[in-house]
Amino acid sequence: MKKNILILLFILLGTISAFSQKTYYPLVESQGEPKVKILVVDIAKDYTVVSFVYTGSVPKLPFGVVPDTNSNWCQIDPRIQIIGVGGKRKYKFIKAEGIPVAPKRLYIKQDKQKVYFKVYFEKIEPGVERVDIFECTNYDNIICFNFYGVLIRNPEPPKQPDPTPPQPDPQKPTPTKPVVTVPLVTVTGKVLDAKTQKPLSANLIFDILPSQKQVTTIVSTATGEYKTTLSPASFYSVSASAKGYLVTEENIDLTKAVDKQVITKNILLKPIEIGETIRLNNIYFPQGEATLLSASFAELDQLNKILQQNPTMEILIEGHTDIIGNPNDNMKLSEDRVRAVKDYLVKKGAVATRIQTKAYGGTKPIKTEGTDEERQINRRVEFKILKK
Numbered sequence: 001m002k003k004n005i006l007i008l009l010f011i012l013l014g015t016i017s018a019f020s021q022k023t024y025y026p027l028v029e030s031q032g033e034p035k036v037k038i039l040v041v042d043i044a045k046d047y048t049v050v051s052f053v054y055t056g057s058v059p060k061l062p063f064g065v066v067p068d069t070n071s072n073w074c075q076i077d078p079r080i081q082i083i084g085v086g087g088k089r090k091y092k093f094i095k096a097e098g099i100p101v102a103p104k105r106l107y108i109k110q111d112k113q114k115v116y117f118k119v120y121f122e123k124i125e126p127g128v129e130r131v132d133i134f135e136c137t138n139y140d141n142i143i144c145f146n147f148y149g150v151l152i153r154n155p156e157p158p159k160q161p162d163p164t165p166p167q168p169d170p171q172k173p174t175p176t177k178p179v180v181t182v183p184l185v186t187v188t189g190k191v192l193d194a195k196t197q198k199p200l201s202a203n204l205i206f207d208i209l210p211s212q213k214q215v216t217t218i219v220s221t222a223t224g225e226y227k228t229t230l231s232p233a234s235f236y237s238v239s240a241s242a243k244g245y246l247v248t249e250e251n252i253d254l255t256k257a258v259d260k261q262v263i264t265k266n267i268l269l270k271p272i273e274i275g276e277t278i279r280l281n282n283i284y285f286p287q288g289e290a291t292l293l294s295a296s297f298a299e300l301d302q303l304n305k306i307l308q309q310n311p312t313m314e315i316l317i318e319g320h321t322d323i324i325g326n327p328n329d330n331m332k333l334s335e336d337r338v339r340a341v342k343d344y345l346v347k348k349g350a351v352a353t354r355i356q357t358k359a360y361g362g363t364k365p366i367k368t369e370g371t372d373e374e375r376q377i378n379r380r381v382e383f384k385i386l387k388k
Contacts, residue, residue, distance in 0.1 A: 021154060029149025032287050036145035038133075039116075041152045047094060047120045048082065050133065054099075054115040054145070056108030072108040074115060076101050077144075080135045082121050084128040085210045087282050087298035088237055088251070094120040125235060125255075127156040127210045132295045137284060137376075148286065148293055156211075183259035185232045187252060190224040191240055194268040199224025202242035202269060209235045209251075232257040238267070239305070244388075245269040246278070247305045249298070272310065276385045277318075283341065283381045290336030292344055300341065303383065304348045307355075314387040316356045317341050322378045323362040331361035341381060356386070 021043040028038065040051040054074050078101050082091040098117030100106050106115065124131070129152055136144040191202040204226055206216045215236070220226040230236060236252040248269050257263065270278070280303070284293040292300075307313060319334035319341075338357040346352045365378045 023152040023154075027149075027151040028147050030286065031145070031147045032135075033143045033145040038147060038150065041150070043124055043152070043154055046123060048091060048122065048124045049118055049120055050082075051116070051118050052145075054117070056110075056113045056115060058108060058111045058113075073105040074099060074108065075103075075105050076117075076119060077136045078102060080119065080133070082124065082131050082133050083284075083295040084124065084131040085212065085298070086301070087284075087295040088209055088212070089125075089128065089235065091122040091124055094122065096120070124152075124154060125210055126154055128152075129154050130294070132284070132293060134284070134295070137287075137379075144287060146287070183232055184229040185254050185257045185259070186227060186229055186262045187254075187265060188225070188227040188262065189265040189267065191220040191226065191242070191267045191269060192224055193245075194270045200242050200245070200269060202240045202245075202267075204228075204267075205239045206230065206252075207237045207239070209237055212237075230254060232259065232261070238265075239302075240267045240269060241305070241309055242269055243309075245271055247302055247309065249302050272313065272385060272388055274385055274388060277382050278385075280341075280381045280383065285337060285340075288333065290333060290340050292340050296344075300344050301348065304345055304350055307345070307350045310388065312388065313385065314354045314356070316358055316384040316386055318382045318384060319357070319359045320364055320378060320380050320382070321362050322375050323365050323368060324375070325362070327361060327363075331359055334361050335359035337381065 319338035321330040
């Protein structure tokens, strides 16, 4: 009897969860700060609301030492974001409840003090069921409560089967079928050389996200112009490629577009030039580690496309850390990270002999002074074009 009640309760909770799109205590593959836990991920009507709990601590001090009550604090970095679809979708921070937003701080006064708080993000579309939550990345002196591989209940809605049409009555005339209009949005613009602004003829591939299913392929004209129609209320990515240029991938948000709306979007392609150094902006590793996170895959897949479309091209992958910390450790970390990037590209089909690696550690900083946040620009992965 008790077993049947438990089964019924489990089914009931699953039904409620499916209706409200809430995931309680979601599974997490790994995280940066064990003192923070995710309690609920709620995909509500207008937002994605993540409920957390932080267990603050006050360090034990020798007898007679007065504790510094301002040394333990928590806050939300407003650059916190949710990343899904291998890095193709980013959901921005909206607001927080129960915790201050930086630079404000909430000070911890007691050991094991619990702070319950909520963070509101842009709404996650159905079908995105694995995400990463980044409060911050690659800081030296600040522990980020990042969560990697958060599994949430957010399936795509089931497709409704088409109803069986009624059979026509041979005794009655066939009625005229009503004309059904499908809402469409026109996306138009130009493909241009990023340096000269000259028009380019390029291949454009449009995928719908999060499924990444290809919906259309077009070619821009000799004057660089392109035009296509897409369904509104969806999110798309467009990949643009032309001979002698780096592949560019951008997102087009039509989630709030309306029927017959015209969206203008110009696309800039960078020419392939020997000696050119390009920063890979969306490469993510756990703090102090060299394991690539899934949020990096979109950026690296784009680089892999460039290598595939330019079969004689050779590149040098360069890794940099900040100047803070042990120089030998920083060098080893940057070596491991550039090797991880190369290994990923090779697994995706790139020829290993066309990819060289170089680790610089903290020997080539862009910024030598300032706060940890300001020096974040030093921590980067780049690639240099060695041969076209």
